[in-house]
Amino acid sequence: MSYLDLPFDTDEILAGLKPWIECESPTFDAGAVDRMMDLAAYDLAGLGTVERIPGRMGFGGCLRVRLPHPNAGQPGILIAGHMDTVHPIGTLEKLPFRREGDICYGPGIQDMKGGNFCAVEALRQLARAGMQTPLPVTVLFTPDEEVGTPSTRELIEAEAARNKYVLVPEPARDDGGAVIGRYAIARFNLRTVGKPSHAGARLAEGKSAIAAMARRILEIEAMTGPDCTFSVGVIRAGQWVNCVSSSCEAEALSMAKKQDDLDDGVARMLALAGEADGVEFQVTRGVTRPVWEPGQPGTMAMFDLAREIAGELGFDLTADSAGGGSDGNFTGAMGIPTLDSIGVRGKGLHTLTEHIQVESLPERARLIAGLLMRLS
Numbered sequence: 001m002s003y004l005d006l007p008f009d010t011d012e013i014l015a016g017l018k019p020w021i022e023c024e025s026p027t028f029d030a031g032a033v034d035r036m037m038d039l040a041a042y043d044l045a046g047l048g049t050v051e052r053i054p055g056r057m058g059f060g061g062c063l064r065v066r067l068p069h070p071n072a073g074q075p076g077i078l079i080a081g082h083m084d085t086v087h088p089i090g091t092l093e094k095l096p097f098r099r100e101g102d103i104c105y106g107p108g109i110q111d112m113k114g115g116n117f118c119a120v121e122a123l124r125q126l127a128r129a130g131m132q133t134p135l136p137v138t139v140l141f142t143p144d145e146e147v148g149t150p151s152t153r154e155l156i157e158a159e160a161a162r163n164k165y166v167l168v169p170e171p172a173r174d175d176g177g178a179v180i181g182r183y184a185i186a187r188f189n190l191r192t193v194g195k196p197s198h199a200g201a202r203l204a205e206g207k208s209a210i211a212a213m214a215r216r217i218l219e220i221e222a223m224t225g226p227d228c229t230f231s232v233g234v235i236r237a238g239q240w241v242n243c244v245s246s247s248c249e250a251e252a253l254s255m256a257k258k259q260d261d262l263d264d265g266v267a268r269m270l271a272l273a274g275e276a277d278g279v280e281f282q283v284t285r286g287v288t289r290p291v292w293e294p295g296q297p298g299t300m301a302m303f304d305l306a307r308e309i310a311g312e313l314g315f316d317l318t319a320d321s322a323g324g325g326s327d328g329n330f331t332g333a334m335g336i337p338t339l340d341s342i343g344v345r346g347k348g349l350h351t352l353t354e355h356i357q358v359e360s361l362p363e364r365a366r367l368i369a370g371l372l373m374r375l376s
Helices: 011-023 029-046 109-128 151-159 210-222 259-270 295-311 328-333 362-376
Strands: 048-053 062-066 077-082 099-100 103-105 137-142 164-166 178-182 182-195 230-236 247-256 274-276 279-289 319-322 338-340 355-357
Touching: 011 109, 011 362, 029 048, 029 062, 029 109, 048 295, 077 109, 077 151, 077 328, 077 362, 109 137, 109 362, 151 328, 164 295, 164 328, 178 295, 178 328, 178 338, 182 210, 182 259, 210 230, 210 247, 210 279, 230 259, 247 259, 259 279, 279 319, 295 328, 295 338, 295 362, 328 338, 355 362
Parallel strands: 077 137, 077 164, 164 338, 178 319
Antiparallel strands: 048 062, 062 137, 099 103, 103 355, 182 247, 182 279, 230 247, 274 279
């Protein structure tokens, strides 16, 4: 039997994926993420040696599965995915798992549980058919990608260094294409420190940290240019409306196609720190994803193979560099051949309209199966 003949069934894949989607797993809820890892561990238990790696830094744990192979321990293929989502517990009430024709909705179904499940299904079908991959295969599912991978970057890089290739089933690009490079991303923690006062009786005596932060946000986002972008996505402040706030915290994100441009953006952001009109502005650098330069020979060879397999399956596969970081940033920046965004087609990731094209489930499972059988 060829990987082209594996019996991927759309309804069966959806039935297996449903419990994953209905197990909400927001990054900051370690217990919820661990419950999701339990489900994945159960589905992978019959395929290889399952290892649960405890979480740290307040995040959930990881799941690592090594499939049996005659050359176990030698460099092979790493399938790397994350099981955390941006959707808080309770999102299912607004975005329930449901199919409407060729569209299926659910929190995290596109980013990236759908792609992860396709990888598991590919491994399951290969095992059922008794097909041995040329190289050993390891699966690593992690809990913190949506916040920059602060607790598992070292683990991902160490695992990638043991392997010859990395497959990342993140969502496909808008045209269904793969990713062969990613922009650099830096996060920043911002804080303004003002002076409290009674907002009714002593307003003039206070220095509002909230007002100062609002002005800074406008200044930061105005720094956006064609080579480096800046955005503020989180802000926390205040407890009583009748008090002038003495503290305000925010988080900012900067993205650039080139490392030099990101480095310049980081320098400009850090230079904003200081005091103005009695309010101190503090800027500290958070987690950073390095540039994964496109066009690396090993990655391009992987893409050429993937495009050949896609042609056999009846569709054209494109590739490009992309924004929106992933753990592929790390492995690609290490120089390890990495093919990213080979997961499901869909739209609306990180929103209450997140959905996938149902027929992309067997399509992507077959593509991953083909890569696992052809990479050597």
